[in-house]
Amino acid sequence: MDDLARSHFEAAYHSTYEQILGYAMRRCASPEDAADIVAETYLITWRRIGEIPSGDQARLWLYGVARRVIANHRRGELRRRTRHAELLAEAERLYAEIPPEADPAVQAVGEAFGRLNPDDRELLSLAVWEGLDPGEISKVLGCSRNAVRIRLYRARKRLARLLKETGPELGVVRTPLMKEEPV
Amino acid sequence: MKPDDQLIARLARIGDGDLTGQASGTGARTLLEEIVSTPAVQERRRSSLVGLTLRRALVGAVAVTALAGAFLVGPTLFKATGEVYAGQSVIVDRDGDDYLFYITDSAPKPEDLNKAFERLGLNAVVDLKPISPQSRGSFIGLDTEGKGDHVAAQGADDCQGRVLTCVSMFRIPMEPKGRIRLSLGRAAKPGEKYAFPADATWPGEPLAGVNLKNQSVTQAEQVIRGHSLGVAYALVWPVKAEGGEGHNLEENVHASRIDPGWRILEATTYNDGVIVLHVLPSPQTTPPPGFHNDQP
Numbered sequence: 075m076d077d078l079a080r081s082h083f084e085a086a087y088h089s090t091y092e093q094i095l096g097y098a099m100r101r102c103a104s105p106e107d108a109a110d111i112v113a114e115t116y117l118i119t120w121r122r123i124g125e126i127p128s129g130d131q132a133r134l135w136l137y138g139v140a141r142r143v144i145a146n147h148r149r150g151e152l153r154r155r156t157r158h159a160e161l162l163a164e165a166e167r168l169y170a171e172i173p174p175e176a177d178p179a180v181q182a183v184g185e186a187f188g189r190l191n192p193d194d195r196e197l198l199s200l201a202v203w204e205g206l207d208p209g210e211i212s213k214v215l216g217c218s219r220n221a222v223r224i225r226l227y228r229a230r231k232r233l234a235r236l237l238k239e240t241g242p243e244l245g246v247v248r249t250p251l252m253k254e255e256p257v
Numbered sequence: 258m259k260p261d262d263q264l265i266a267r268l269a270r271i272g273d274g275d276l277t278g279q280a281s282g283t284g285a286r287t288l289l290e291e292i293v294s295t296p297a298v299q300e301r302r303r304s305s306l307v308g309l310t311l312r313r314a315l316v317g318a319v320a321v322t323a324l325a326g327a328f329l330v331g332p333t334l335f336k337a338t339g340e341v342y343a344g345q346s347v348i349v350d351r352d353g354d355d356y357l358f359y360i361t362d363s364a365p366k367p368e369d370l371n372k373a374f375e376r377l378g379l380n381a382v383v384d385l386k387p388i389s390p391q392s393r394g395s396f397i398g399l400d401t402e403g404k405g406d407h408v409a410a411q412g413a414d415d416c417q418g419r420v421l422t423c424v425s426m427f428r429i430p431m432e433p434k435g436r437i438r439l440s441l442g443r444a445a446k447p448g449e450k451y452a453f454p455a456d457a458t459w460p461g462e463p464l465a466g467v468n469l470k471n472q473s474v475t476q477a478e479q480v481i482r483g484h485s486l487g488v489a490y491a492l493v494w495p496v497k498a499e500g501g502e503g504h505n506l507e508e509n510v511h512a513s514r515i516d517p518g519w520r521i522l523e524a525t526t527y528n529d530g531v532i533v534l535h536v537l538p539s540p541q542t543t544p545p546p547g548f549h550n551d552q553p
Contacts, residue, residue, distance in 0.1 A: 080293060083293070084289065084293070087280075087285075087289055088280050088285075089280075091279065091280040091285050092273055092276040092277065092279050092280050093273050095276055095279055096271060096272065096273040096275075096276050099270050099271050100269045100270050100271065109284075112288070113288055113292075116288065116289075116292055117292050117295070120292045120293065120295070142418060145418070157291060158284070158287070158288050158291065159287075160283045160284040160286075160287045160288070161284035161285070161287070161288050162284075163284065164279065164282055164283070164284035165284070168271065168275075168276075169270075172270055172271060175267065175268075177267070179264060180264055180267045180268065183261065183264040183265060183267075183268060184268050187265060187268055198265060199265075199269075201262075202262045202265045202266050202269075203265075203266065203269045230261070233261065233265075234261065237261070
């Protein structure tokens with residue numbers, strides 16, 4: 075691999091690592107999954123180095139890769155092509171430090187959020203968790219900005235409708251997009 | 258941020274701000290070292306987004322193949338994916354006795370695909386046909402002239418795990434018994450008849466924004482005549498087969514066989530001034546021979 079290409083990859087890696095790790099952790103129930111997603115996302119990126127856009131566009135492009143990695147592999151089916159033991163250890167530590175959510179209002183939203191269809195959840199997650207605007211989301215999802223606006227509007231409406239049906243006594247706090255398989 | 262968004266934000270297991278410094282940690286550093294120590298075989302050869310300088314740097318590495326427009330490699334070289342061909346708008350994997358074609362360009366050039374067929378020694382041809390400019394993707398048909406040949410087309414969701422920018426994929430046998438015919442669409446010129454029907458209610462189509470679904474035939478006909486368009490009919494006969502439900506479409510049905518009270522499933526157009534109403538007969542209606550429920 076050309077030095078220039080390698081330095082391009084390393085620059086993209088360093089500038090996006092925390093966001094891609096965050097993206098994976100917010101969607102994966104376990105540190106193992108999150109670590110696998112991060113590792114596979116960057117391995118794919120390395121092998122497609124010629125396609126990485128420059129600047130902040132790289133982050134959006136990598137979100138798209140990570141989204142596909144999550145969508146296309148259930149737990150246990152991910153080709154683990156890197157060892158990433160240290161990354162896993164750090165992810166385990168980060169997961170262990172996450173405090174439980176006790177606010178009933180958040181729990182109610184969590185319940186409604188978990189009942190949304192996965193496309194709506196991902197759309198709202200990109201908007202709220204990753205803080206992307208419709209134009210940026212359109213680049214991640216590969217659709218038009220207008221389509222994102224419409225879909226976001228509908229997703230919010232559906233969430234509001236579900237929230238009306240959800241009582242605070244339902245105690246689901248977080249519904250990851252990638253659930254753990256039953257043992 | 259909207260009130261609900263504040264609560265959604267609190268559902269996040271962790272924020273990016275909580276991960277500050279992780280990029281310089283041991284986990285990030287060792288993963289980077291591990292990745293860049295692996296062979297940087299590009300999983301795709303098409304580059305459109307990278308900066309010009311980098312592109313130039315990469316061009317040298319693939320100059321020989323770029324001159325040919327595509328390259329053919331032995332399956333053993335790409336054992337993990339079974340990749341046997343990569344061109345400007347298509348990547349081909351071998352999967353058992355089949356080839357999997359991943360189309361990576363929403364408007365692939367027929368010559369690119371013909372070149373792939375030729376290089377793989379396949380008896381296949383590409384047709385280019387006019388379709389609605391609103392149609393998503395340009396892959397519109399896959400047929401075989403060989404009895405027993407199994408061909409299958411799938412959408413982007415089925416193939417983007419392998420090739421991120423895949424827009425559609427299809428599977429054809431490595432040794433087809435007859436000629437394979439692949440139809441690609443191109444945006445029809447104004448007034449040009451479509452080779453493949455489009456939803457008549459799409460933006461840009463004659464009934465843009467009109468909702469005809471579940472309307473009665475009479476109601477739909479009134480709307481269509483209000484737009485000074487002609488009407489044709491197709492009957493949608495439900496079919497229950499092993500593995501699920503589907504339907505058989507009986508086309509070019511005479512108006513005398515249509516009950517005005519039957520409901521509309523959808524309306525299509527070939528851009529020829531006629532709207533084809535896809536009509537659901539009442540459940541008591543007996544299908545004609547060839548469209549019975551037990552005939553998949």
